[in-house]
Amino acid sequence: MVKVGDMLVGYATDENVRSRGASGGLVTAVLAAALEKGLVENVVVMKHINEFEAVPIVTDNVEEVLASTGSLHSVPVNLAKYAMGRKVAMPAKPCDAQAVIEQGKRGMIDLDNTYVVGLNCGGSMHPVTTKKMLVEMYDIDPEDVVGEEIEKGKLIFKTKNGEEKAIAIDELEEAGFGRRESCRFCTLKIPVNADLACGNWGVIGDMAGNATFCQVMNEKGVKLLENAIEAGRIEVQPASEKAIAIRAKVNSVMEDLGSTLEKEIFPDIPDEERMQYYMEQMEDCIDCGACKEVCPVCACGEDSKCTMFHSLVDNYKMSMYHMVRLLHLSDSCIACGQCSDVCPSDIPITLLQSRFSIPSQRRRNYQPGINLDTPPFFEVILK
Amino acid sequence: MTEREWTPKIVAFCCNWCSYGGADTAGMGRFQQPASTRVIRVMCSGRIDPLHVFNAFLEGADAVLVTGCHIGDCHYVNGNEKTQVKYQFLEEMLQQLGLEPDRLHLNWISASEGERFANFINEVTAKVKELGPSPLKPAGVR
Numbered sequence: 001m002v003k004v005g006d007m008l009v010g011y012a013t014d015e016n017v018r019s020r021g022a023s024g025g026l027v028t029a030v031l032a033a034a035l036e037k038g039l040v041e042n043v044v045v046m047k048h049i050n051e052f053e054a055v056p057i058v059t060d061n062v063e064e065v066l067a068s069t070g071s072l073h074s075v076p077v078n079l080a081k082y083a084m085g086r087k088v089a090m091p092a093k094p095c096d097a098q099a100v101i102e103q104g105k106r107g108m109i110d111l112d113n114t115y116v117v118g119l120n121c122g123g124s125m126h127p128v129t130t131k132k133m134l135v136e137m138y139d140i141d142p143e144d145v146v147g148e149e150i151e152k153g154k155l156i157f158k159t160k161n162g163e164e165k166a167i168a169i170d171e172l173e174e175a176g177f178g179r180r181e182s183c184r185f186c187t188l189k190i191p192v193n194a195d196l197a198c199g200n201w202g203v204i205g206d207m208a209g210n211a212t213f214c215q216v217m218n219e220k221g222v223k224l225l226e227n228a229i230e231a232g233r234i235e236v237q238p239a240s241e242k243a244i245a246i247r248a249k250v251n252s253v254m255e256d257l258g259s260t261l262e263k264e265i266f267p268d269i270p271d272e273e274r275m276q277y278y279m280e281q282m283e284d285c286i287d288c289g290a291c292k293e294v295c296p297v298c299a300c301g302e303d304s305k306c307t308m309f310h311s312l313v314d315n316y317k318m319s320m321y322h323m324v325r326l327l328h329l330s331d332s333c334i335a336c337g338q339c340s341d342v343c344p345s346d347i348p349i350t351l352l353q354s355r356f357s358i359p360s361q362r363r364r365n366y367q368p369g370i371n372l373d374t375p376p377f378f379e380v381i382l383k
Numbered sequence: 384m385t386e387r388e389w390t391p392k393i394v395a396f397c398c399n400w401c402s403y404g405g406a407d408t409a410g411m412g413r414f415q416q417p418a419s420t421r422v423i424r425v426m427c428s429g430r431i432d433p434l435h436v437f438n439a440f441l442e443g444a445d446a447v448l449v450t451g452c453h454i455g456d457c458h459y460v461n462g463n464e465k466t467q468v469k470y471q472f473l474e475e476m477l478q479q480l481g482l483e484p485d486r487l488h489l490n491w492i493s494a495s496e497g498e499r500f501a502n503f504i505n506e507v508t509a510k511v512k513e514l515g516p517s518p519l520k521p522a523g524v525r
Binding site: 318324327 | 432433434437438441442443468472473475476479480481482518519520521
């Protein structure tokens with residue numbers, strides 16, 4: 001029997017899924033079982049196009065779920081919005097899970113009917129940057145890449161003819177490539193806010209590479225796992241002490257790195273220069289509204305306060321649209337980096353936003369998207 | 384034409400029940416105050432959206448005052464408590480944006496406190512005069 005708080009190591013029973021999955025195919029098998037047994041009506045998965053592209057799909061076809069197995073580090077899409085108004089199970093990075101909970105707090109997602117299978121995440125990369133990096137740093141044709149892996153601080157690419165090339169992530173980031181900026185200062189690496197926290201950290205010995213470490217976070221996680229075991233899709237066994245210790249160690253190293261990089265990414269700007277800094281950053285804005293469109297924690301809908309003033313006529317020295325958003329997201333921003341990714345003018349909106357939201361959240365000891373005990377600010381203070 | 388001395392433009396949001404009355408009392412009691420304020424009457428200070436404050440700054444206000452009834456005296460039970468919550472975030476945000484803290488004020492003024500209203504306006508005008516025009520003021524607006 002599975003209990004809340006259990007630390008398990010498991011893998012898919014289906015050999016095909018197990019070998020194609022990034023680490024044992026447990027997540028794929030759990031999702032497929034949830035769909036098969038009618039626990040959920042749909043599953044959100046990423047449909048691969050190639051190594052750098054994938055599209056999120058909402059499917060009720062088990063075959064499509066099984067076909068989506070395998071991880072991608074360079075498709076940073078936040079899946080939270082696909083869970084709205086549906087009874088779904090979904091794989092989720094820690095930031096996806098945060099967004100799901102933030103939307104749940106605002107009544108946009110029914111958390112009782114949404115099953116979130118969390119995945120450990122050390123950071124993701126922007127596909128365009130990755131392709132450029134492959135050519136400039138790795139000297140590999142992006143078309144030839146068949147796989148990628150992050151191991152011991154190195155980013156490894158595998159090519160068609162079986163070659164592997166590894167470069168340290170620090171080195172890549174110094175050259176301006178590597179992980180997205182929002183991932184560099186992120187300190188939530190294990191999705192403790194999801195229903196299951198899965199990943200390959202802590203899988204050791206002969207299991208390494210073909211099993212998944214899985215921590216059961218709550219009752220929904222128990223349901224998911226038991227359902228998959230019943231369906232005969234997965235096999236699990238308790239994790240050893242050593243495995244748990246290794247996982248905790250990897251996590252603490254990653255978290256420390258995140259907090260160190262945060263100081264580098266957000267250098268202090270003196271009071272009197274800040275206004276100039278923000279104006280310069282935002283002057284390229286073409287008011288397309290893409291940043292609001294992709295924002296996974298924005299719960300306002302199409303007509304909202306920020307878009308009402310979404311006109312160049314209202315923007316004298318600074319865009320009203322951005323001012324409203326900077327204020328509005330100061331409680332909920334999870335710094336997922338979607339807005340920077342989609343910006344056609346390459347404005348680092350996530351970094352600008354984080355300068356407002358991180359201090360504001362810290363001052364109130366509030367971490368967005370962790371659990372339902374901390375409702376949005378306004379509610380907390382007014383009771 | 385000689386160059387006039389620059390006087391700040393201050394937008395004061397006043398609640399209908401208390402601070403607007405306070406402004407009236409200030410006039411009736413003949414308390415002197417500079418003609419730098421533009422009073423906007425709202426039914427309750429809780430009605431003041433951060434958006435209104437942003438708009439005032441973007442259209443050329445040098446300072447914005449948010450005023451309402453004393454806590455516990457709100458005509459609508461707890462409207463001013465909501466103002467307080469919103470104001471916290473608004474203040475933090477504008478400070479981070481690099482706007483001087485003296486350009487935004489929150490004050491509770493009751494209908495009988497005419498002198499307090501006049502003093503408040505005097506104080507703010509003097510402070511803003513020292514600071515000079517707001518960095519968010521559009522070109523061509525005095």
